Amino acid sequence: MHSRTETIAAAATPPGSSALGLVRLSGPDSIKIADTIFRTVKSGRKPSELAHRTCHVGAIVDGEEVVDSAVICTMKAPLSYTGEDMVELSCHGSMLIISRLLQLCRSAGAVYAEPGEFTKRAFLNGKMDLTQAEAVNSLIRARTEGARKQAISLISGEMKNTVERIREMVEETKALIDADIEWGEEQNIEFMEKNGAPSRLNKIIRETDRIIEQSYLSESAIEGYRVVICGLPNAGKSSLFNSLLKFSRSITSRIPGTTRDVIESETVIDGYLVRFVDTAGLGLEDAGEIDKMSAYRSIDAIKSADLAAYVIDGSSGITAKDHEARESLEGVKWIPVINKTDLEMQTDRRKIKDFCGGKKAIPVSCVKKKGISKLAKAITEELGAGYEGRLMVSVRQKELLEKLSGSLKSAAAEIKNSRSELVSFELGCALDMLGRIDGKVIEGNMLDRIFERFCIGK
Numbered sequence: 001m002h003s004r005t006e007t008i009a010a011a012a013t014p015p016g017s018s019a020l021g022l023v024r025l026s027g028p029d030s031i032k033i034a035d036t037i038f039r040t041v042k043s044g045r046k047p048s049e050l051a052h053r054t055c056h057v058g059a060i061v062d063g064e065e066v067v068d069s070a071v072i073c074t075m076k077a078p079l080s081y082t083g084e085d086m087v088e089l090s091c092h093g094s095m096l097i098i099s100r101l102l103q104l105c106r107s108a109g110a111v112y113a114e115p116g117e118f119t120k121r122a123f124l125n126g127k128m129d130l131t132q133a134e135a136v137n138s139l140i141r142a143r144t145e146g147a148r149k150q151a152i153s154l155i156s157g158e159m160k161n162t163v164e165r166i167r168e169m170v171e172e173t174k175a176l177i178d179a180d181i182e183w184g185e186e187q188n189i190e191f192m193e194k195n196g197a198p199s200r201l202n203k204i205i206r207e208t209d210r211i212i213e214q215s216y217l218s219e220s221a222i223e224g225y226r227v228v229i230c231g232l233p234n235a236g237k238s239s240l241f242n243s244l245l246k247f248s249r250s251i252t253s254r255i256p257g258t259t260r261d262v263i264e265s266e267t268v269i270d271g272y273l274v275r276f277v278d279t280a281g282l283g284l285e286d287a288g289e290i291d292k293m294s295a296y297r298s299i300d301a302i303k304s305a306d307l308a309a310y311v312i313d314g315s316s317g318i319t320a321k322d323h324e325a326r327e328s329l330e331g332v333k334w335i336p337v338i339n340k341t342d343l344e345m346q347t348d349r350r351k352i353k354d355f356c357g358g359k360k361a362i363p364v365s366c367v368k369k370k371g372i373s374k375l376a377k378a379i380t381e382e383l384g385a386g387y388e389g390r391l392m393v394s395v396r397q398k399e400l401l402e403k404l405s406g407s408l409k410s411a412a413a414e415i416k417n418s419r420s421e422l423v424s425f426e427l428g429c430a431l432d433m434l435g436r437i438d439g440k441v442i443e444g445n446m447l448d449r450i451f452e453r454f455c456i457g458k
């Protein structure tokens with residue numbers, strides 16, 4: 001694995017004009033570099049002469065020229081974010097000053113930091129495990145209370161502790177099996193049962209599957225859950241889209257085929273970011289060219305959704321076209337919505353029940369604004385967004401958790417086959433997956449893939 005040891009420099013504040021800007025250095029030469037570019041105001045002392053982890057007012061200097069006034073804080077390894085020597089300089093938030101300051105750092109021997117390199121170093125120096133490092137990025141990108149809460153609890157070690165707990169259980173079980181292999185005269189299931197390995201293993205499988213089941217993707221929590229509104233033309237999809245957003249984003253009209261493109265807009269419900277997607281009516285695949293394209297776009301949007309709300313026009317009831325359109329929902333989580341309840345309903349309960357396949361349809365009226373908040377609640381419940389005590393995981397972590405579960409289940413199967421060597425092998429694979437989750441095992445360019453998604457300066 002490639003990881004460089006030079007001293008890195010970066011602006012930690014975004015480009016543009018602001019009251020203050022922060023430039024940070026990390027690496028063995030940080031303080032030496034700061035010595036060439038900073039002097040305290042009164043005593044003219046160099047950063048290396050200052051007590052570390054204290055703040056001092058001074059000037060950023062380029063030879064004799066004063067570039068800006070600034071506050072400095074030096075931190076000696078290992079007592080810093082990265083675990084290396086670090087310097088933080090708060091100057092004025094002008095692009096001219098920041099870029100000049102970065103150039104000065106570079107002339108004095110620093111290299112520009114890559115995205116996430118400070119956090120990557122913190123991870124490599126054992127300041128945090130990989131689940132905590134990934135959560136730092138989630139925290140920065142979080143735009144809702146829900147995502148922030150989860151990210152901060154991951155930084156505090158929620159996932160780290162979970163992985164450690166499972167690892168301990170797997171290691172104990174593997175030790176029992178390995179002892180059997182070494183000392184056991186006969187390696188059969190009865191023998192393994194005597195030391196309790198199978199029941200321990202089942203407990204770990206249950207625990208792992210529970211975590212997978214209750215986890216939700218950080219990508220969805222941060223970028224927003226995609227909820228597609230779909231149904232036949234004129235069912236009131238755009239009206240519902242606008243009602244849920246509480247502003248008139250899409251054009252609505254009684255002329256079928258008003259919505260042609262896929263329109264997206266986001267809102268926060270119960271602290272969770274939801275990205276609603278309005279689509280053109282389904283069931284027009286055999287119509288004119290534009291209707292056809294619109295319908296295909298709708299189907300694509302449905303396929304990539306976290307949830308679909310299928311709108312039924314209650315005043316015309318369920319039609320054969322609805323049944324045809326429902327096929328696009330194959331494999332997608334969806335909820336039925338009956339719209340236009342202010343009009344006379346075509347309420348053939350059996351037909352509705354049959355269409356909904358056991359799901360509870362939510363009645364709304366977009367015109368009277370009735371049932372909208374109930375629907376919003378049903379949506380967040382269906383997404384599981386509001387559920388406390390669930391683990392926010394990245395796509396990467398979820399894949400590894402699934403592989404972990406796979407290895408544990410293979411181990412359980414090999415116990416039944418009385419093949420303890422294979423049980424031990426599978427448990428070894430399980431440990432490898434756990435290691436990749438928290439970074440005890442680093443494989444290929446795994447770290448680059450994680451940290452390239454960070455901001456520069458973090």
Ligand SMILES: Nc1nc2c(ncn2[C@@H]2O[C@H](COP(=O)(O)OP(=O)(O)O)[C@@H](O)[C@H]2O)c(=O)[nH]1
Nearest residue numbers: 234235236237238239252253254340365366367
């Ligand atoms: N009475 C009544 N009409 C509605 C309701 N929701 C939508 N409509 C009407 O149904 C027509 C189609 O609505 P629109 O939202 O454009 O449907 P879309 O084609 O599914 O996007 C418009 O004339 C709306 O005013 C409702 O709750 N009650």
Ligand SMILES: [Mg+2]
Nearest residue numbers: 237238258259
């Ligand atoms: Mg529409």
